[in-house]
Amino acid sequence: SEYDLQQIHDDLIAIAKEAGKMMLAAKPSALTSGSKNNSADLVTETDQAIEQVVLGTLKAKYPTYSFLGEETYVPGMRLTDAPTFVCDPIDGTVNFVHGFPNFCISLAFTLKRKPLVGVIYHPSHNSLYTAITGRGSYHNLTTRLPFTHPYLAPLSTLSRSLCAVEWGSDRSGTNWECKYNTFRTLAGAPSEGGKMVHSLRSMGSAALSFCAVAKGEVDLYWEGGCWAWDVAAGWVILEEAGGVVVDANPGGWDIAVDGRRYFAVRGCEGGREQQKAIIEEFWTAVK
Numbered sequence: 001s002e003y004d005l006q007q008i009h010d011d012l013i014a015i016a017k018e019a020g021k022m023m024l025a026a027k028p029s030a031l032t033s034g035s036k037n038n039s040a041d042l043v044t045e046t047d048q049a050i051e052q053v054v055l056g057t058l059k060a061k062y063p064t065y066s067f068l069g070e071e072t073y074v075p076g077m078r079l080t081d082a083p084t085f086v087c088d089p090i091d092g093t094v095n096f097v098h099g100f101p102n103f104c105i106s107l108a109f110t111l112k113r114k115p116l117v118g119v120i121y122h123p124s125h126n127s128l129y130t131a132i133t134g135r136g137s138y139h140n141l142t143t144r145l146p147f148t149h150p151y152l153a154p155l156s157t158l159s160r161s162l163c164a165v166e167w168g169s170d171r172s173g174t175n176w177e178c179k180y181n182t183f184r185t186l187a188g189a190p191s192e193g194g195k196m197v198h199s200l201r202s203m204g205s206a207a208l209s210f211c212a213v214a215k216g217e218v219d220l221y222w223e224g225g226c227w228a229w230d231v232a233a234g235w236v237i238l239e240e241a242g243g244v245v246v247d248a249n250p251g252g253w254d255i256a257v258d259g260r261r262y263f264a265v266r267g268c269e270g271g272r273e274q275q276k277a278i279i280e281e282f283w284t285a286v287k
């Protein structure tokens with residue numbers, strides 16, 4: 001291919017490490033948060049400063065590639081078929097503001113709207129998650145994902161799974177209604193029309209939720225309300241770990257990277273057939 005994915009991967013890692021230092025070095029004043037769409041949709045000076053570094057570095061080295069970033073996004077911008085860097089400078093800004101250590105930078109390279117390279121760096125754990133399409137995904141460049149836990153139970157049904165969900169920042173309107181209905185369907189007892197999953201987990205970062213599914217620490221991840229920068233890197237990392245991501249709307253096998261609802265399933269012994277069964281079960285439950 002005319003794209004040097006290995007070089008792009010290496011460059012994104014170097015940038016992600018720099019960004020990690022900026023997050024950990026942020027002074028309390030730089031944590032002063034402003035809000036975007038509502039009082040739960042936070043942005044800090046550090047988000048903006050990191051995105052400027054990412055944008056500047058990538059534009060200098062790859063001047064002809066497009067860039068889609070959370071902090072430079074203006075309504076109407078879309079992910080296109082062009083080679084594009086997709087950036088969430090701090091995924092988990094609410095955690096960052098509160099000192100809850102689950103925040104990271106999420107960087108991807110996409111072509112024809114598909115992520116081919118993904119890099120997620122979680123600085124407070126010094127954990128790096130990376131993938132190049134077709135070449136597997138790794139933790140700290142050495143451990144291939146998924147992790148194999150001796151206690152990792154085989155993936156079976158929705159009701160026997162641990163499912164990550166996120167609160168996100170939409171707390172009213174259709175997206176909020178969809179969210180609480182889905183939480184209820186997943187967690188509620190059968191007598192309430194629910195599937196009664198083992199439990200729901202909410203980690204505060206879409207990117208790190210994808211990594212948790214890629215590692216096999218949670219079985220599933222459902223979210224409504226994400227943007228391309230929240231999911232692009234995590235998507236390729238998960239797929240390269242044997243997982244699958246689909247549109248959370250029933251029937252959507254062919255997902256758009258800037259669609260807004262996702263359902264992710266970890267890799268499992270039964271492969272695609274078993275993943276399909278659990279996806280169908282989910283779609284039937286949320287219909």
Ligand code: IPD
Nearest residue numbers: 090091092093166168204205206
């Ligand atoms: C948000 C986080 C959150 C998820 C939202 C995202 P941000 O990203 O990943 O967990 O629920 O959908 O927008 O604003 O912290 O970059």
